[in-house]
Amino acid sequence: MSAEQAAALFRSGMTVGMSGFTKAGDCKALPHVLARRAHDDGLRLTLVTGASLGNDSDGMMADSGLIARRMPFQADARLRRDINAGRVMFMDQHLSETVEQLRCGSLPPIDVAIVEAAAIREDGSIVPTTSVGNTASFVRQARQIIVELNLAMPLALEGLHDIYIPAGRPGREPIPLTSASQRIGASAISVDPARIAAIVITDSADSPSANLPPDDETRAIARHVVDFFSAEVAAGRLSPSLLPLQAGIGTIANAVLHGLLESSFSGMTMYSEVLQDSSFELLDSGQFTFASASSITLSAGMNRRFLDNVERYAQRLVLRPQEISNHPEIVRRLGIIAINTALEFDIYGNVNSTHVGGTHMMNGIGGSGDFARNAHLSIFVTKSVAKGGAISSVVPMATHVDHTEHDVDIVATEWGLADLRGLAPRERAALIIERCVHPDYRDMLRSYHARACAAGGHTPHLLAEAFDWHQRHASTGSMLEPLAEPA
Amino acid sequence: MSAEQAAALFRSGMTVGMSGFTKAGDCKALPHVLARRAHDDGLRLTLVTGASLGNDSDGMMADSGLIARRMPFQADARLRRDINAGRVMFMDQHLSETVEQLRCGSLPPIDVAIVEAAAIREDGSIVPTTSVGNTASFVRQARQIIVELNLAMPLALEGLHDIYIPAGRPGREPIPLTSASQRIGASAISVDPARIAAIVITDSADSPSANLPPDDETRAIARHVVDFFSAEVAAGRLSPSLLPLQAGIGTIANAVLHGLLESSFSGMTMYSEVLQDSSFELLDSGQFTFASASSITLSAGMNRRFLDNVERYAQRLVLRPQEISNHPEIVRRLGIIAINTALEFDIYGNVNSTHVGGTHMMNGIGGSGDFARNAHLSIFVTKSVAKGGAISSVVPMATHVDHTEHDVDIVATEWGLADLRGLAPRERAALIIERCVHPDYRDMLRSYHARACAAGGHTPHLLAEAFDWHQRHASTGSMLEPLAEPA
Numbered sequence: 001m002s003a004e005q006a007a008a009l010f011r012s013g014m015t016v017g018m019s020g021f022t023k024a025g026d027c028k029a030l031p032h033v034l035a036r037r038a039h040d041d042g043l044r045l046t047l048v049t050g051a052s053l054g055n056d057s058d059g060m061m062a063d064s065g066l067i068a069r070r071m072p073f074q075a076d077a078r079l080r081r082d083i084n085a086g087r088v089m090f091m092d093q094h095l096s097e098t099v100e101q102l103r104c105g106s107l108p109p110i111d112v113a114i115v116e117a118a119a120i121r122e123d124g125s126i127v128p129t130t131s132v133g134n135t136a137s138f139v140r141q142a143r144q145i146i147v148e149l150n151l152a153m154p155l156a157l158e159g160l161h162d163i164y165i166p167a168g169r170p171g172r173e174p175i176p177l178t179s180a181s182q183r184i185g186a187s188a189i190s191v192d193p194a195r196i197a198a199i200v201i202t203d204s205a206d207s208p209s210a211n212l213p214p215d216d217e218t219r220a221i222a223r224h225v226v227d228f229f230s231a232e233v234a235a236g237r238l239s240p241s242l243l244p245l246q247a248g249i250g251t252i253a254n255a256v257l258h259g260l261l262e263s264s265f266s267g268m269t270m271y272s273e274v275l276q277d278s279s280f281e282l283l284d285s286g287q288f289t290f291a292s293a294s295s296i297t298l299s300a301g302m303n304r305r306f307l308d309n310v311e312r313y314a315q316r317l318v319l320r321p322q323e324i325s326n327h328p329e330i331v332r333r334l335g336i337i338a339i340n341t342a343l344e345f346d347i348y349g350n351v352n353s354t355h356v357g358g359t360h361m362m363n364g365i366g367g368s369g370d371f372a373r374n375a376h377l378s379i380f381v382t383k384s385v386a387k388g389g390a391i392s393s394v395v396p397m398a399t400h401v402d403h404t405e406h407d408v409d410i411v412a413t414e415w416g417l418a419d420l421r422g423l424a425p426r427e428r429a430a431l432i433i434e435r436c437v438h439p440d441y442r443d444m445l446r447s448y449h450a451r452a453c454a455a456g457g458h459t460p461h462l463l464a465e466a467f468d469w470h471q472r473h474a475s476t477g478s479m480l481e482p483l484a485e486p487a
Numbered sequence: 488m489s490a491e492q493a494a495a496l497f498r499s500g501m502t503v504g505m506s507g508f509t510k511a512g513d514c515k516a517l518p519h520v521l522a523r524r525a526h527d528d529g530l531r532l533t534l535v536t537g538a539s540l541g542n543d544s545d546g547m548m549a550d551s552g553l554i555a556r557r558m559p560f561q562a563d564a565r566l567r568r569d570i571n572a573g574r575v576m577f578m579d580q581h582l583s584e585t586v587e588q589l590r591c592g593s594l595p596p597i598d599v600a601i602v603e604a605a606a607i608r609e610d611g612s613i614v615p616t617t618s619v620g621n622t623a624s625f626v627r628q629a630r631q632i633i634v635e636l637n638l639a640m641p642l643a644l645e646g647l648h649d650i651y652i653p654a655g656r657p658g659r660e661p662i663p664l665t666s667a668s669q670r671i672g673a674s675a676i677s678v679d680p681a682r683i684a685a686i687v688i689t690d691s692a693d694s695p696s697a698n699l700p701p702d703d704e705t706r707a708i709a710r711h712v713v714d715f716f717s718a719e720v721a722a723g724r725l726s727p728s729l730l731p732l733q734a735g736i737g738t739i740a741n742a743v744l745h746g747l748l749e750s751s752f753s754g755m756t757m758y759s760e761v762l763q764d765s766s767f768e769l770l771d772s773g774q775f776t777f778a779s780a781s782s783i784t785l786s787a788g789m790n791r792r793f794l795d796n797v798e799r800y801a802q803r804l805v806l807r808p809q810e811i812s813n814h815p816e817i818v819r820r821l822g823i824i825a826i827n828t829a830l831e832f833d834i835y836g837n838v839n840s841t842h843v844g845g846t847h848m849m850n851g852i853g854g855s856g857d858f859a860r861n862a863h864l865s866i867f868v869t870k871s872v873a874k875g876g877a878i879s880s881v882v883p884m885a886t887h888v889d890h891t892e893h894d895v896d897i898v899a900t901e902w903g904l905a906d907l908r909g910l911a912p913r914e915r916a917a918l919i920i921e922r923c924v925h926p927d928y929r930d931m932l933r934s935y936h937a938r939a940c941a942a943g944g945h946t947p948h949l950l951a952e953a954f955d956w957h958q959r960h961a962s963t964g965s966m967l968e969p970l971a972e973p974a
Contacts, residue, residue: 069911083945089911090945094860094893104822104863105724106896106908155856169730169822169863174661237592243656281501328861329816334657335591350888358531359944365893373581373860374815377658401837402889406852408594421593424556424576457846458570458577463886463957467950474950 050133054207222259358399537620541694709746845886
């Protein structure tokens with residue numbers, strides 16, 4: 001069926017589940033024809049995905065007015081604009097939880113699933129492409145399914161996926177996964193062919209990742225984290241193969257993994273939601289023996305290398321549903337080392353991953369909470385300043401909290417790393433200020449913390465000035481005090 | 488050995504693990520002699536427990552200066568005073584995580600364990616009393632163990648406990664628990680008798696719970712929650728036996744369970760960290776078929792009834808390590824309905840469970856995060872106002888966040904219940920304000936939210952006035968605006 005014909009299946013008010021996770025394995029054709037229907041007939045949908053889409057789809061659909069409601073993650077400037085204006089209702093969710101909530105009826109059910117496939121098997125089962133995301137659960141729940149068969153994807157992708165969906169409750173059994181490399185499910189998504197409403201042929205690639213190359217600051221952050229791992233190994237708390245690694249999407253977490261290339265660690269595995277260029281470099285170097293995730297999001301060059309060598313990589317890779325890649329049960333059991341990026345954190349180690357100025361959504365919490373809460377080590381990284389020093393990433397009080405101090409073991413910037421394990425809030429603050437804060441802001445934070453401690457409390461704060469830095473930035477363009485003379 | 492002789496085993500700087508969880512099964516003798524040593528010799532310890540202690544022990548030990556560091560929970564006015572003054576370093580932890588962190592070396596190891604026992608078996612294994620807490624893991628790790636054999640506890644407690652400790656990582660297997668009533672471990676804590684340094688005989692009871700009886704407000708909260716459950720059953724999202732229930736320690740959560748006595752639900756189970764009077768009333772009424780927890784904390788009268796009828800209750804009760812009662816793996820698998828108490832929550836449903844005025848510790852996060860994150864339904868309850876109306880429990884912005892909006896499905900006060908599932912922040916705010924806020928504060932919150940929305944954002948706020956209510960309360964004694972005329 002043509003994409004235009006398939007678009008006729010939709011009615012306003014429907015909930016649509018689309019494949020796609022951090023730009024990988026997203027539908028390529030239907031977003032365009034649905035946006036056209038929004039322009040022409042005012043079509044309005046609830047759109048649920050794995051995570052962010054590529055190919056400018058989220059922005060284009062937002063511009064068309066198609067998206068009434070959106071979950072669980074996005075990373076598009078124009079969709080973000082509409083979310084922050086209150087025109088799109090966005091549900092920012094832990095990525096492991098969306099299909100759990102669909103399954104138990106806490107969210108309205110998926111009406112139509114649109115999923116990209118590398119192949120359709122003779123029994124009708126669907127072989128996903130470069131992500132699994134929430135696709136398998138969307139297919140299971142949807143009344144109608146549209147398959148986008150992408151001829152640009154190699155058939156060798158078949159066998160890369162491991163599809164396991166937990167049962168409903170009560171009566172659910174343990175998820176039997178006990179190592180990153182284990183397979184517990186099927187290699188394709190089974191489906192009753194009667195529910196397949198359309199098969200649409202496409203022929204275009206995933207969008208490349210937008211990660212920036214490592215720079216001096218991200219290299220310094222990586223060095224601090226690698227040095228910390230070395231110290232843990234020396235202390236006997238980790239083996240030289242560490243524990244399975246997770247790294248969030250984006251430049252800084254990618255750079256930290258990149259830093260492992262120069263380390264002596266070997267026999268490492270990855271159990272993450274997304275594999276970026278650094279994961280493939282570590283597979284190529286032999287330091288990673290296996291990598292498990294829900295999607296593969298690469299630069300154009302690395303993507304070519306992957307697609308040309310799928311057979312070779314497939315022996316050491318698996319893609320799982322995001323419910324499994326991010327599942328608290330598995331994260332806790334395996335003892336993941338989680339490395340995620342903070343937008344800002346406060347002197348006590350409460351992390352804001354999502355809200356600029358405490359109000360405006362950047363992307364979403366993604367899987368960071370799935371991993372940070374139950375990780376063996378929960379590490380958050382960020383550059384110490386942004387906007388040329390006008391914004392400190394370490395602030396008196398986080399304007400929005402995505403990860404509480406309970407869930408944050410380690411914070412690191414280019415200045416250093418603070419190991420917060422076993423410390424009370426007053427001790428955490430002293431260490432964070434001395435180790436992680438840019439020198440231009442250290443005295444300001446020392447002063448804030450000293451005066452807050454004098455006022456008392458387990459987590460001392462001065463509510464009257466807790467957000468002064470953010471307000472100063474809003475009014476003057478900088479968090480720095482006008483009279484302060486930066487070093 | 489006498490308690491005084493046993494006290495000679497301790498040296499300053501040691502980490503001591505003590506049994507005791509929400510006042511149940513705590514050591515009765517050693518706290519006194521250790522406090523005396525603090526007075527006499529300046530003994531200073533790191534004290535790790537299951538949760539709060541009874542018998543005034545935390546306060547007495549705090550007064551003596553014994554406690555240098557304390558984790559993971561407390562509920563004592565004098566210890567709290569020292570924590571908030573910065574004299575005791577308190578680590579406020581998810582209750583499932585303390586022994587995980589001890590096991591992997593993220594916390595210094597337990598030097599001496601002090602555990603209350605109902606009996607010591609011929610093979611040396613220890614039968615706990617009214618709580619398991621972290622006792623089994625303390626015993627496994629400690630170099631020396633002091634057993635307090637409490638003759639006031641009935642021997643019939645033997646068989647009530649189910650001791651299961653997950654293995655280290657890597658190599659951990661799934662926890663095989665798939666229902667609240669299942670037994671997966673041993674009925675006593677095995678130990679090498681060579682590590683038992685002392686057995687001290689005691690003969691006194693647990694402290695009774697301090698829960699207040701239901702009042703008009705808590706009855707109204709209970710009614711809203713029960714009505715919500717009824718609607719979920721009617722919609723087919725829950726069966727009449729619901730799903731396993733968890734309720735936090737304290738008056739309000741206890742009152743909500745009490746409200747189930749007047750409901751038509753039956754065949755219910757409990758999978759919680761503590762069993763309070765209401766749990767036994769529901770066992771007695773036959774509506775609860777089974778109750779699983781880590782401790783039993785009752786009023787004096789109910790405690791008498793329990794201890795006199797242990798054999799009868801034991802068929803429908805099990806006490807587990809708090810790592811298992813609160814384990815995210817099990818909470819997610821079973822699909823717990825979690826009911827916990829908020830100190831305050833904001834218009835977006837971010838919950839402060841711990842910090843008065845954003846700075847001063849009340850008790851601790853306890854198990855609320857263990858349950859709320861992975862629950863089938865995460866419900867937070869509170870009275871809409873405190874201090875005779877001078878404090879609104881619903882505020883523009885929470886001054887401290889323990890549970891982010893991602894982890895909060897339902898909030899309820901005596902005025903009503905807000906079902907936040909599937910809603911974006913702006914929608915959550917509108918519903919919370921109309922359903923849950925005391926009428927005296929509704930217009931103030933409507934005004935705040937409307938003005939914040941005009942300023943924009945996914946989670947609109949006005950940073951310049953987000954904490955005005957708290958500052959007004961600090962300066963005038965009330966969050967109400969001086970010019971406002973309350974209805």
